[in-house]
Amino acid sequence: MNGWSVIASIAKRELAAYFQSPVAYVFLVIFLLLAGFFTFTFGGFFERGEASLAAFFNWVPWLFLFLVPAVGMRLWSEERRLGTLELLLTMPVTNWQAILGKFLASWLFLAIALALTFPLIVTVNWLGDPDNGVIASGYFGAALLAGAYLAISSMTSAMTRNQVIAFIIAVVLCLVLILAGFSPVTDMVSRWASPWLVEAVTRFSVLTHYDGFQRGVIDTRDLAYFLSLMAFSLFATGVIIRSHRAG
Amino acid sequence: MIKAENLSKSFGAKRAVDGVSFEVGKGEVLGFLGPNGAGKSTTMRMITGFIPPSGGSISVCGHDVLTDPIPAKRKMGYLPEAAPSYTDMTVLSFLRFAAEIRGLRGEDRRKAVRRVVDMCYLEPVLNQTIDTLSKGFRHRTCFAQAVIHDPDVLIMDEPTDGLDPNQKHEVRGLIRRMGENKAIIFSTHILEEVEAACTRAIIIDRGRIVANGTPEELKARSERAGAVLAKLGGAGVQAVQDGLARNPIVRRSEILASERRWVVVRAYPQKSTPDGTLAAAVAELAMRENWKIEELLIEEGRLDDVFRSLTWSETPAAGEATREAATA
Numbered sequence: 001m002n003g004w005s006v007i008a009s010i011a012k013r014e015l016a017a018y019f020q021s022p023v024a025y026v027f028l029v030i031f032l033l034l035a036g037f038f039t040f041t042f043g044g045f046f047e048r049g050e051a052s053l054a055a056f057f058n059w060v061p062w063l064f065l066f067l068v069p070a071v072g073m074r075l076w077s078e079e080r081r082l083g084t085l086e087l088l089l090t091m092p093v094t095n096w097q098a099i100l101g102k103f104l105a106s107w108l109f110l111a112i113a114l115a116l117t118f119p120l121i122v123t124v125n126w127l128g129d130p131d132n133g134v135i136a137s138g139y140f141g142a143a144l145l146a147g148a149y150l151a152i153s154s155m156t157s158a159m160t161r162n163q164v165i166a167f168i169i170a171v172v173l174c175l176v177l178i179l180a181g182f183s184p185v186t187d188m189v190s191r192w193a194s195p196w197l198v199e200a201v202t203r204f205s206v207l208t209h210y211d212g213f214q215r216g217v218i219d220t221r222d223l224a225y226f227l228s229l230m231a232f233s234l235f236a237t238g239v240i241i242r243s244h245r246a247g
Numbered sequence: 248m249i250k251a252e253n254l255s256k257s258f259g260a261k262r263a264v265d266g267v268s269f270e271v272g273k274g275e276v277l278g279f280l281g282p283n284g285a286g287k288s289t290t291m292r293m294i295t296g297f298i299p300p301s302g303g304s305i306s307v308c309g310h311d312v313l314t315d316p317i318p319a320k321r322k323m324g325y326l327p328e329a330a331p332s333y334t335d336m337t338v339l340s341f342l343r344f345a346a347e348i349r350g351l352r353g354e355d356r357r358k359a360v361r362r363v364v365d366m367c368y369l370e371p372v373l374n375q376t377i378d379t380l381s382k383g384f385r386h387r388t389c390f391a392q393a394v395i396h397d398p399d400v401l402i403m404d405e406p407t408d409g410l411d412p413n414q415k416h417e418v419r420g421l422i423r424r425m426g427e428n429k430a431i432i433f434s435t436h437i438l439e440e441v442e443a444a445c446t447r448a449i450i451i452d453r454g455r456i457v458a459n460g461t462p463e464e465l466k467a468r469s470e471r472a473g474a475v476l477a478k479l480g481g482a483g484v485q486a487v488q489d490g491l492a493r494n495p496i497v498r499r500s501e502i503l504a505s506e507r508r509w510v511v512v513r514a515y516p517q518k519s520t521p522d523g524t525l526a527a528a529v530a531e532l533a534m535r536e537n538w539k540i541e542e543l544l545i546e547e548g549r550l551d552d553v554f555r556s557l558t559w560s561e562t563p564a565a566g567e568a569t570r571e572a573a574t575a
Binding site for chain 2: 016017020082084089
């Protein structure tokens with residue numbers, strides 16, 4: 001049996017586990033309600049007077065800040081709490097297959113959540129004549145952002161068997177990655193820090209790299225940023241799991 | 248099929264397993280005995296590749312667990328302590344997952360699931376989620392995943408823990424039957440289990456092997472092994488004691504019970520006394536004194552005597568047990 005079919009088996013089980021518990025439905029409903037609420041009130045969907053989903057996409061990093069760690073927190077801490085980690089890792093499965101399988105399942109779940117916002121696309125297309133290419137790249141960026149947050153949550157989840165702690169640490173880490181490029185914060189910092197430092201810090205922010213996608217630009221540097229953030233966090237997940245096993 | 252050489256594991260400064268070596272062949276059922284925290288679970292976790300050893304090597308069916316873990320894991324089934332499972336899955340979907348990850352697809356998977364469902368009597372709960380099941384069913388579900396791919400090597404950590412007496416009996420029978428063409432290791436603190444199911448037993452204490460042999464060989468190490476128990480009619484306590492004391496092959500004797508008309512005595516032989524000579528000597532003495540032999544038996548020795556004499560008491564080891572649980 002090759003490596004990918006093992007990953008697929010693990011991902012399938014993981015995804016089924018979401019839908020077998022009420023967690024998935026609660027999450028989807030809350031995500032869609034909040035997305036709608038922010039888009040149409042604070043986002044000013046109608047007041048903008050333009051046919052775009054900017055009102056929605058501007059809120060996505062903040063919405064995901066809480067919702068993605070909520071999805072990711074159980075990835076490993078649940079396995080450790082139930083003792084199933086011992087079961088999973090004594091099956092003919094490598095660490096990487098387990099990590100990737102679980103990560104891909106949760107990512108797919110988040111992609112499903114994003115896809116369920118399709119009424120927004122229908123609405124703008126009905127009301128006006130939006131650039132659907134920009135909308136597509138916006139969704140692509142949102143999915144990458146979800147993946148990055150999720151990989152960070154996977155890492156914090158591997159650290160502890162307590163899901164609440166995993167959630168809080170993940171939120172804090174993701175918040176730091178947002179704030180590093182959030183203009184109110186960078187404006188404040190630029191008053192005393194040298195511009196090159198502000199610039200360097202800003203480059204680490206998810207917002208800086210997320211914005212390109214919202215303008216319809218798929219820049220390889222942005223792509224590389226998100227992919228390397230995911231790769232790094234998943235690698236760290238592997239190191240943490242290995243160190244737990246080594247005692 | 249399982250070969251462990253000089254296996255060691257340290258958690259910080261504490262040595263949980265210290266230089267353990269053993270081999271288990273096909274058709275052997277090896278019982279791991281030892282007090283809590285002696286290193287049984289740690290040893291099993293190293294064999295199954297869950298935790299890496301600090302030193303030594305393990306091979307399963309010729310595959311080194313450290314350098315070539317996936318083929319080794321394919322040959323193994325493992326029932327961890329406390330029988331964990333994904334509690335929000337149904338029994339059927341859990342077993343399907345276990346089969347699939349073992350590379351069974353389509354018709355093979357269906358057959359494998361069918362086989363273990365019948366073997367572990369899981370039919371009535373097949374579509375229930377595992378967290379609604381009783382402990383016995385949960386345990387059997389986890390057992391079922393361990394044998395779903397009909398592994399050559401089966402490792403079980405306290406397979407009868409928490410089961411009722413009927414279920415325990417059932418599991419022991421299952422282990423014995425499967426042991427005929429597999430290599431099995433299981434741990435337990437129940438000594439009668441070793442006698443009921445094992446072809447060989449290892450006693451571990453504070454990370455070291457203190458005894459390794461068949462249950463009969465281990466029992467023979469008991470002080471009581473080879474002692475003669477006799478109920479003698481018409482004998483007096485003093486006369487029995489004196490009569491036995493005069494015989495040089497009797498190391499000592501003790502009166503277990505006495506009434507006006509009979510005495511029950513146990514005589515311990517000197518070391519290196521040939522089997523049966525003590526019983527003959529007791530019978531001869533009884534004939535000479537004209538006592539009636541109402542009962543005469545040669546004791547086999549008791550495993551729990553051996554266990555107690557070889558292992559450290561529970562109390563100082565209790566801390567080690569919690570440490571072991573914490574690193575799980």
